[in-house]
Amino acid sequence: MxxxxxxxxxxxxxxxxxxxxxxxxxxxxxxxxxxxxxxxxxxxxxxxxxxxxxxxxxxxxxxxxxxxxxxxxxxxxxxxxxxxxxxxxxxxxxxxxxxxxxxxxxMVPRPFDIGFAKGPWGHHRFIEAVGLGLLARAMAEVDEAGVSGEEQIRTSRETFRRKVAGGGSEHLEAIVDGRPLEGDFLLFEVMNIGQTGPDLTLAPDADPGDGFLDVVHIPADRRAEMLEWLDGGPDAAMPPLDVIRAREVEIVWAGKSLRLGDNFSPAPGAVGRVSIGVEPEQVRILVPPRTGQGGGSHER
Missing domain, CATH: 3.40.50.10330 (Probable inorganic polyphosphate/atp-NAD kinase; domain 1)
Structure with missing residues (x-):
């Protein structure tokens, strides 16, 4: 072979x-x-x-x-x-x-989606997530500082918590499978898998082979709940977030921190639009047999 x-x-x-x-x-x-x-x-x-x-x-x-x-x-x-x-x-x-x-x-082959994001920078494929809001800003800050390894995970979480506690948020306008979604958010992640960034599980029911994305968002009025979750450690319950299953997401981007997988896009100097979806052709990843049998069940 x-x-x-x-x-x-x-x-x-x-x-x-x-x-x-x-x-x-x-x-x-x-x-x-x-x-x-x-x-x-x-x-x-x-x-x-x-x-x-x-x-x-x-x-x-x-x-x-x-x-x-x-x-x-x-x-x-x-x-x-x-x-x-x-x-x-x-x-x-x-x-x-x-x-x-x-x-x-x-091992058995499991279908796996490839996500894409189109914006002022062009066309970008991603595997994990496209992120906006305070988590994206925190990760961009840590990335710019050149922190790596286990220290990067710890520092990213601490920086994210500091930004949540500091009262910040990001106003976003999005269209999720044709439905408007607008508000002030602490976190806004369009996810292909359940985990993202500094080892945070935000969409535990995500199935990266079903052709859908998980739009994970936390409104700014749930700041106290979010801080309580961040202080709860690894055994804390799920964070106070909302998840929408979708095939297509369009976001009005005001040029603030935007994370494309492990990359960070610079501001284009003007408001732009970000279109996010899943490519029609999947890859095939070899997984242990039990993991490869089926995936999570989701309401659509």
Whole structure:
């Protein structure tokens, strides 16, 4: 089985080296070849004949692989090697490279949506979410400071809480599947998976293979409830939010912080519109059998 291993250029930091990864997948019966996701030959590697693509890394690596895959009929396996690993967690994927490689024969393909956002910057594909409001601002601030790893998760949460406590909000006008939604919001996330950003589970019933997005929003008048949730720690109940299932979302964007997956878009200098949806062609991700049987049930 011709297997393309796509990893970060820092492969070996806290995990197997590039050569170590190749050997692990050889021992699992694969014929592996590899490429760094930020290498100059990344696009060429994706076009080489392969029976399986393996994304080794965190959410940034997985997102780059899934959104650039030219042939979406080729199954993709994920080896989580990042800090938050939101995408792998959403699919029930866990294990080190040797464990994932050994389990390939038992995994099943699960359809997985690719989201898109069109705006003043052009067309952008995403896997996790498009975010506006105080969480997006907090994450942009931490990203600009160059914080990474576990410290990034902790600092992002603390910065988000500080902004919520500070009385801020963002006024947004949106159209969700043809229905208007307007107000002052603490948080507004259009999500493809249940987790986003600093390992926050905001849409636990999200099914990333059903062609729908979860529009998660928290109005500013629920600030006290939100602060109570943020102070509750990892065992706290679900946050005080509302979720709308939708295929298409359009937002009037006033040029404030906008998060596109792990990227942050600069203000265009004028009010623009952001159109968000799901591409018709899905990718196929290999998951453990139980996780691959069906998905969450949702009212539509």
């Amino acid at each position: 011709r297997t393309l291993l796509l990893h970060s250029s820092s492969a070996g930091d806290g995990g197997p080296s590039r050569d170590g990864l190749l050997e692990i997948f050889r021992q699992a019966g694969c014929e592996p070849f590899s490429c760094a996701v930020n290498g100059t030959d990344f696009s060429d590697a994706l076009c080489r004949p392969a029976d399986l693509v393996v994304a080794v890394g965190g959410d940034g690596t997985v997102t780059r692989v899934l959104t650039h895959l030219p042939d979406r009929s080729i199954p993709v396996a994920i080896v989580p090697q990042g800090t938050a690993n939101n995408i792998a967690d959403a699919l029930g994927i866990a294990g080190d490279p040797a464990e994932i490689a050994a389990a390939l024969g038992n």
